[in-house]
Amino acid sequence: MTTRTSWADLAANSAAENVGVGSSSDSNKAAGSASGGGRPVYVPPHLRNRPPSADPPAPTSTAPALSNDRPGQGGPRWAAPKNDYNNRSGYGGGGGRPGGWGGRSGGWDRGRDREVNPFGNDDDAEQVFGEQENTSINFDAYEDIPVETSGDNVPPPVNTFAEIDLGEALNLNIRRCKYVKPTPVQRYTIPISLAGRDLMACAQTGSGKTAAFCFPIISGIMRGPVPQKPVRGARTVFPLALILSPTRELSMQIHEEARKFSYQTGVKVVVAYGGAPINQQLRELERGVDILVATPGRLVDLLERARVSLQMIRYLALDEADRMLDMGFEPQIRKIVQQMDMPPPGVRQTMLFSATFPREIQRLASDFLANYIFLAVGRVGSSTDLIVQRVEFVQESDKRSHLMDLLHAQRANGAQGKQALTLVFVETKKGADSLEHWLCMNGFPATTIHGDRSQQEREQALRSFKSGATPILVATDVAARGLDIPHVAHVVNFDLPNDIDDYVHRIGRTGRAGKTGLATAFFNDNNASLAKSLADLMQEANQEVPAWLTRYAARSFGGRNRRPGGGGGRFGGRDFRRDSSFNRGGSDYYGGGSNAGGYGGGYSANVASAWD
Ligand SMILES: Nc1ncnc2c1ncn2[C@@H]1O[C@H](COP(=O)(O)OP(=O)(O)OP(=O)(O)O)[C@@H](O)[C@H]1O
Secondary structure (H helix, E strand, C coil): HHHHHHHHHHHHHHHHHHHCCHHHHHHHHHHHHCCCCCCCCCCHHCCCCCCCCCCCCCCCCCCCCCCCCCCCCCCCCCCCCCCCHHHCCCCCCCCCCCCCCCCCCCCCCCCCCCCCCCCCCCCHHHHHHHHHCCCCCCCHHHHHCCEEECCCCCCCCCHHHHHHHHHHHHHHHHHHHCCCCCCCHHHHHHHHHCCCCCCCCCCEECCCCCHHHHHHHHHHHCCCCCCCCCCCCCCCCCCEEEEEEHHHHHHHHHHHHHCCCCCCCCCEEEECCCCCCHHHHHHHHHHHCCCCCCCCCHHHHHHHHCCCCCCCCEEEEEEEEHHCCCCCCCCHHHHHHHCCCCEEEECCEEEEEECCCCCCHHHHHHHHHHCCEEECCCCCCCCCCCEEEEEECCHHHHHHHHEEEEEEHHHHCCHCCCCCCEEEEECHHHHHHHEEEEEEEEHEEEEEECCCCCCCHHHHHHHHHHCCCEEEEEEEHHHHCCCCCCCCEEECCCCCCCCHHHHHHHCCCCCCCCCCEEEEEHHHHHHHHHHHHHHHHHHHHHCCCCCHHHHHHHHHHHHHHCCCCCCCCCCCCCHHHHHHHHHHCCCCCCCCCCCCCCCCCEEEEEECCCCC
């Protein structure tokens, strides 16, 4: 079959690029091994809160080398109390030095805990600097990604991390992560966030959105005054930043990333998610928290127990924001953001991120924002063609044997006959279990992740997949968003989703951070309603659209998947404020119009290439 030959070549190429399962964490470990020894070291109290090197702490960690406390730049709205709210909350007059980097320095100062090194015992930063760039990242792939910004007075993008004053300790961690230059979404969002602006950012999968919201939050907390805890229940904690994400695994992943970025900055990150014992999370919270990463359900539980208060939140970030505001999650998110004690928009800073932003969700989301900037960066697989997308017509009854053929071909073409990491999406939990069983029976080690599995089983499945022990992961949509699993060579949509945005997120589990990947979809009559949006998406991404799919597309009207305004040509979303109906007054979008101020007059849009 001609398709298979070319597919096999693609799979082999993709697999070759993705060889070395687990190498990213390994490289971190290798880089850090010089410091030697994993045993916990006792640090006397007077030496805590200092960089771990034998040398005396560099003056830059407490005094700014790159002082950019420019008025207007990095002047978050909470720094200078401008209303009663700030005075009440008590963080305006805290003990931090005004201006400069006086807020925090070094590791945590939280009693008996010593900060664990998230880079794997890599205490000697210089060792890491020697390693230079993370060469697996292909930045050329981002060369011509289109970027669109809209809103008032959009701060200009930066080209390098050096241009931004994030603080010495954070800069050191960026170098430890081997991030040499910012990705396009980071180039735009970091200056916007540092300027204290609210943001709705739509950027393609795998393009570095996590760092884009973590860096300004960590930097802002480092820079800000040390907060004074309001009088409340003795066991209530008051995080300064809240990062919400829709799944437990994604929250865990964001927590891991944020811990790396905040290492030795004095900023403490804690995660809370369902399915894991709450007592352990409560103990962790009691040890101190600046940034809380959470799933909505567990957070509501903590709020209702009065163990967490949102009264001092300065930064709110919603990752996968469109998912967080769709029908399933919206009531919980509204409760957290609007009905508890969180400061309102305009007092807190709010950042919403996703690879997709349907117009109706933007409308809901705008309730949470004040005078925000909308940013769109590329679309999945857009002009970079990072993800090769294939669609094959496969009847329901033939799906298993077809999958088997693909896996056989992939194994035959893989390095040393090894199976490349393959993520297979199915529609139902039962379907996932049954396909996993069938694959294992047929000699393909597989595991599964879905909502009916215990949290322990879910985490074990992910570990086993990442390590390559079970190189096939059968998943429901619980694994569709955000998960950054290195070396996933192939995503198979065994059952296509009903929504084109879900397809975008699913295939985005491959082709990440400038690497290439392959996505194969099995299509049949049951997916007719997706035909039009799928064909359009593939065409926009310069993919080969089979003639039969074009015929299906011509016949179908695509109902819910035509997503007016969602696709927006090259982008995963387009600022809904640019719709004519919004500009005519937009009263249907805003009950009281309280958030609409600011962009009515000076609103402007700007399209650029990422590297201008
Ligand atoms: N500046 C950078 N230089 C090199 N690598 C980077 C940089 N920024 C992020 N990365 C890496 O790129 C990968 C993808 O980043 P991330 O998971 O944040 O993507 P994302 O945009 O949130 O994707 P998704 O939409 O799927 O959630 C990660 O492995 C991350 O470590």
